[in-house]
Amino acid sequence: MSDPASFRDQSNWGDGYELGIEVGSTRDAELQTLLSALWSAAGVRGCFGQRDGEPDEQDEVPCTVASLSEYGHVLGQVLLPTGHLAVCGCTAVRGGDEGSDWLDFYVPTGALDKAGIVYSDGRPHFRSSVIDDWLAGIAMETFKQAPFTLGVVGWMVSGLADSSMLEDGLPKERGMGYLLPRGGVLRYGAANT
Template identity: 80%
Template sequence: MSNPASFRDQSNWGDGYELAIEVGSTGDVELQTLLSALWPAAGVRGCFGRRDREPDEQDEVSCTVASLTEHGHLLGQVRLPTGQLAICGCRAVRGGDESSDWLDFYIPTGALDKAGIVYWDGRPFFRSAVIDDWLVGIATETFKQAPFSLGLVGWMVSGGADASTLAGELPKKRDMGYLLSRGGVLHYGAANT
């Protein structure tokens, strides 16, 4: 039987079903604060830089922006809401001078397939209420330690909106889940299209 927690099995990898958090700046301090809150909120096991070796075949790396920059991703294993252990990752999307940075926590679609999580029913988008709710729970826990203005939930959603354009209002039509902070409270609008 295939194992959704295997790093070395390249069929586990692929596009990511993600929680993307708009950092709100381009500073390493803010990105590190979010990363330090997100990793334990998700209950990630380990922190690694290579996906061509299993966790027991490599040394752990520090869960830092420096490691994220060096390796491009930080990788680990996480317990899905179904109880199965699966690979996961985190990457930073740096905005440069024009926009803010994003921190993306994701489960690769290959691992979701092997874990039996249905996220596509033939429509032109991927969606899983089980994974959405789980990622919203992770975002809520992260927010308690490291408040943020906007989070997005869904398939490859990083940069799909920005907090300044939303101006505190959830869109009425949503192709992805939105986590928007208003008055220090995180509000969730599920995808509804």
């Protein structure tokens, strides 16, 4: 099995299994607080701006909004719930005048494949309850330090929902996991379809 933690192995990258977080603001300070809390909650090792060199071959970059802007993402390595170390990354989608910013933490499916994570069972959307629950746990820990308006979990889920769509609460049928704060408590509704 090749190494799911290798930056240089381009087959580790690609589509992402994601935790997308709607920040609830477009201010850099809130985005920075959330990025710092998320990186810590996930236990990410290192913070880098390039995929073309292994972590020991490049200088770390600050885990900041400025680095997200400069490199388009920040990259690291994370210990999956199966015990495998894998590449991971985070990017921001800035809302500007249109709405809230989003922070998108992901583990690419190429790395999940090499770590032996099964997420495809013939359904139209990939799903792994192990990774869903792990990402939801990261969101719960992040929320304790940096509250946010919505989290979504699954394969390529960023942008598929926003908090204004969920004023009545969690949908009964869920093609992805939702993390919705109510009364200061983050509620998790796992994917069920």
